[in-house]
Amino acid sequence: MRHADPLIELDSITKHFGEGEARVDALRGVSLTIAPGEVVGLLGPSGSGKTTLLNIIGCILEPSSGRMRLDGELLFDGRWQRADLRRLRLDKIGFIFQAHNLMPFLDAHDNVALVLHLAGQSGAEAAARADELLDYLQVGHRRRAMPASLSGGEAQRVAIARALANRPRIILADEPTAALDSERAGIVMDLLRRLAREQEAAIVVVTHDEKIFPRLDRMFMLRDGRLVDGGARP
Amino acid sequence: MSLAWRDIRHNFGRFLLTCVGLSLLLGVVLSMIGIYRGLVEDALALVRGLGVDVWVVEADTRGPFAESSRIPGDSREAVARIRGVAAAGAITLQTVETLHGGRQLRLQLVGYQLGRPGGPASIAVGRGIARAHFELVADASSGLQPGELLRLGRDVYRVVGLTRGQVASGGDPVAFLTLRDAQALQFELAPPSARRERARGADPAASDTVNAVVARVSAHVAPTAVAADIRRWKHLQAMTQADQELLLTRSVVDRARKQIGLFTVILMMVSAVIIALIIYTMTMDKVREIATLKLIGAPDRTIVGLIVQQALALGLIGLGLGTALIFLVKDWFPRRVILSVEDAIALTAVVLVVCVLASGLGVRLALRIDPATALGS
Ligand SMILES: Nc1ncnc2c1ncn2[C@@H]1O[C@H](COP(=O)(O)OP(=O)(O)OP(=O)(O)O)[C@@H](O)[C@H]1O
Numbered sequence: 001m002r003h004a005d006p007l008i009e010l011d012s013i014t015k016h017f018g019e020g021e022a023r024v025d026a027l028r029g030v031s032l033t034i035a036p037g038e039v040v041g042l043l044g045p046s047g048s049g050k051t052t053l054l055n056i057i058g059c060i061l062e063p064s065s066g067r068m069r070l071d072g073e074l075l076f077d078g079r080w081q082r083a084d085l086r087r088l089r090l091d092k093i094g095f096i097f098q099a100h101n102l103m104p105f106l107d108a109h110d111n112v113a114l115v116l117h118l119a120g121q122s123g124a125e126a127a128a129r130a131d132e133l134l135d136y137l138q139v140g141h142r143r144r145a146m147p148a149s150l151s152g153g154e155a156q157r158v159a160i161a162r163a164l165a166n167r168p169r170i171i172l173a174d175e176p177t178a179a180l181d182s183e184r185a186g187i188v189m190d191l192l193r194r195l196a197r198e199q200e201a202a203i204v205v206v207t208h209d210e211k212i213f214p215r216l217d218r219m220f221m222l223r224d225g226r227l228v229d230g231g232a233r234p
Numbered sequence: 235m236s237l238a239w240r241d242i243r244h245n246f247g248r249f250l251l252t253c254v255g256l257s258l259l260l261g262v263v264l265s266m267i268g269i270y271r272g273l274v275e276d277a278l279a280l281v282r283g284l285g286v287d288v289w290v291v292e293a294d295t296r297g298p299f300a301e302s303s304r305i306p307g308d309s310r311e312a313v314a315r316i317r318g319v320a321a322a323g324a325i326t327l328q329t330v331e332t333l334h335g336g337r338q339l340r341l342q343l344v345g346y347q348l349g350r351p352g353g354p355a356s357i358a359v360g361r362g363i364a365r366a367h368f369e370l371v372a373d374a375s376s377g378l379q380p381g382e383l384l385r386l387g388r389d390v391y392r393v394v395g396l397t398r399g400q401v402a403s404g405g406d407p408v409a410f411l412t413l414r415d416a417q418a419l420q421f422e423l424a425p426p427s428a429r430r431e432r433a434r435g436a437d438p439a440a441s442d443t444v445n446a447v448v449a450r451v452s453a454h455v456a457p458t459a460v461a462a463d464i465r466r467w468k469h470l471q472a473m474t475q476a477d478q479e480l481l482l483t484r485s486v487v488d489r490a491r492k493q494i495g496l497f498t499v500i501l502m503m504v505s506a507v508i509i510a511l512i513i514y515t516m517t518m519d520k521v522r523e524i525a526t527l528k529l530i531g532a533p534d535r536t537i538v539g540l541i542v543q544q545a546l547a548l549g550l551i552g553l554g555l556g557t558a559l560i561f562l563v564k565d566w567f568p569r570r571v572i573l574s575v576e577d578a579i580a581l582t583a584v585v586l587v588v589c590v591l592a593s594g595l596g597v598r599l600a601l602r603i604d605p606a607t608a609l610g611s
């Protein structure tokens with residue numbers, strides 16, 4: 001563990017859907033902290049609340065109660081503390097999806113440049129940064145390929161390049177290796193580890209994939225909306 | 235980087251096909267407007283083509299087009315003597331149907347006095363009428379050619395010249411001939427009936443009847459003043475060119491305008507619904523992309539822009555193709571279709587507004603998409 005300030009701090013976060021008979025308690029008081037440079041896994045049986053927790057950290061789902069701090073900023077304390085959560089996501093959070101979720105109508109390069117444009121970078125600046133990222137992820141030679149013509153591994157690496165474009169400090173990944181074979185999955189995980197170190201980022205990976213456990217710094221085990229294993233080393 | 239344009243380019247074939255479909259619809263809207271303009275233009279073509287200032291017709295009538303009018307031929311002399319009248323001419327109007335080249339030909343005949351107002355304002359091909367009898371100047375839309383012979387009643391006429399754009403309000407081509415010839419055709423009876431009428435003691439001089447007297451006023455004289463004088467002194471109805479045009483527009487065109495106007499509005503509504511459905515479907519196809527955009531932090535403005543820009547592109551390209559299409563086929567319409575720049579601009583504005591409104595449904599859908607849906611598999 002590092003001694004830097006934590007990037008992600010959750011304190012007694014709960015989340016329930018519906019009321020009365022239909023009430024589902026998806027999270028029943030989750031507290032955790034994740035430091036810069038860490039790659040942590042979020043594990044648990046189906047329906048245990050993994051995606052719910054990831055959505056809350058990603059600021060696309062409002063918790064029912066509790067407190068959340070990201071990068072030192074108090075974002076949730078019974079209610080959202082900030083209005084423009086989208087801008088926060090654009091600047092601070094990178095998402096990596098199970099399916100790559102690239103824009104099918106933009107080529108690899110422009111998929112990456114898009115988030116830079118959205119963040120307000122000029123054309124030339126964004127283009128250079130996109131090229132740099134694609135080279136870094138070793139898909140530079142495919143920069144003008146459309147997503148449909150990329151292999152699964154290539155598409156996932158372009159998606160990672162997009163997630164990294166704005167140098168987010170928090171990267172959230174839901175089953176990022178589900179669509180990849182074990183060799184490719186290993187490469188992607190090694191890459192994420194390297195990123196966490198180099199960019200001082202916190203990476204949260206939801207996964208069922210036992211093959212990648214050895215590449216995680218810590219693992220959080222969820223069961224019925226509670227953490228049963230508060231961050232053991234694998 | 236325009237997301238709207240990139241997405242269009244990615245599915246270009248499909249988008250273009252959609253535009254072509256829409257273009258047919260918008261082309262019909264445009265042609266309806268063009269047909270209406272053509273109708274108005276045709277209705278006024280004859281009245282305007284004579285280039286006169288004052289129309290004198292039978293008292294208490296709104297002739298000679300909206301109602302029938304008969305006045306004595308010597309009314310012309312009376313009108314010519316009114317102060318401010320520079321020239322006056324008597325005219326007759328009648329519709330004839332004759333067989334020419336094996337097909338039925340309908341003509342609006344205008345009989346006029348050579349050298350006086352009431353004749354063709356300009357001759358496009360050939361020459362004007364020079365002889366007192368049996369010469370004809372026809373509109374090119376009749377299909378007649380200079381030099382051709384045409385039987386009207388008991389006589390054969392020679393076509394000596396052609397005019398352009400001279401049609402009656404019903405669309406029939408106009409043909410000019412001398413007043414005497416026209417009167418013979420209209421009022422003189424075939425010999426057996428004429429003998430019978432004479433036997434009854436009817437006055438043969440009554441055949442000097444005309445339908446109207448048209449006049450040009452001198453410079454710096456108001457046609458309204460001349461018309462008022464004629465009404466006051468001659469017990470004849472007189473109206474200015476502007477009155478006559480208004481009368482024709484009201485009587486002949488008004489119902490057609492309402493009919494076509496209503497139809498155009500219905501077509502625009504149909505277009506709006508179709509555009510809305512297309513945009514909605516296009517948005518439905520992009521739910522995952524839109525959720526992803528929201529998730530990675532794109533502002534609503536980017537997402538609304540994507541949808542509205544595509545709606546506008548659809549409308550404009552559809553309208554452009556539709557306009558080109560109607561432009562190519564307009565001359566095959568049986569009656570005149572007039573495409574004016576003003577109408578095209580007005581329709582463009584309407585289409586733009588409709589597109590923005592129609593994309594509302596798609597925008598609503600897009601703004602409701604939960605960014606979390608991007609995370610699912
Ligand atoms: N929008 C929602 N409305 C109602 N219930 C929900 C909603 N989202 C999640 N749930 C419920 O909350 C619980 C946790 O769901 P969640 O998706 O977080 O599980 P998960 O651990 O990601 O499962 P899996 O491994 O199958 O993806 C489940 O019981 C689920 O049915």
Ligand SMILES: [Mg+2]
Pocket residue numbers: 050051052
């Ligand atoms: Mg899940």
